[in-house]
Structure formats: C-alpha cells, structure tokens
Amino acid sequence: MPRRILQGTVTSDKNDQTITVLVERRFKHPLLQKTVRKSKKYRAHDPENQFKAGDTVRIVECAPISKTKRWHVVTEANA
16 A cells, blocks of 8 residues: 655654654545645654644654654655
8 A cells, every 4th residue: 555645844842852743634624615724734754853833844654653642754744
C-alpha cells in the first residue's frame, strides 16, 4: 500500500526530535456547496531538530516511533 504524504506548517518544535505539523485540507460541502477548511495536527519525527515553527514541511507515514508519532519528516516543502 502506498504511504501517504502530507504537507503542512510546523506549529511546535519544543520537544526533542519531534515537531507538530498542522495539515489543512479544503473540500466542498456536499449539501451547501461551500468550501470548508478542516485542519488536523500530526506529530512527526525530526531526528536532527532542523525544522522550526513556521516552516512548511512534507511528512510521510511510517511505522510507530512512539505513542503519538507515526509520521516522519521527508523534506522542507519549499526546497
């Protein structure tokens, strides 16, 4: 099965080797036909602590690293 790749903004880098990434998705409401924004936070593994709050990053699914971490940072989205 292919691994999901998501793009989002780093909201927190306070923990060691962990960042919190806010991923926002937009879709059209089925009944109202209005564009709706939904967001979700993911905790991702950042082994070198190289990403800071405000960076745009890509994360990919991986095997569980800890209780809450199931994602790994691939690269900065702008690079």
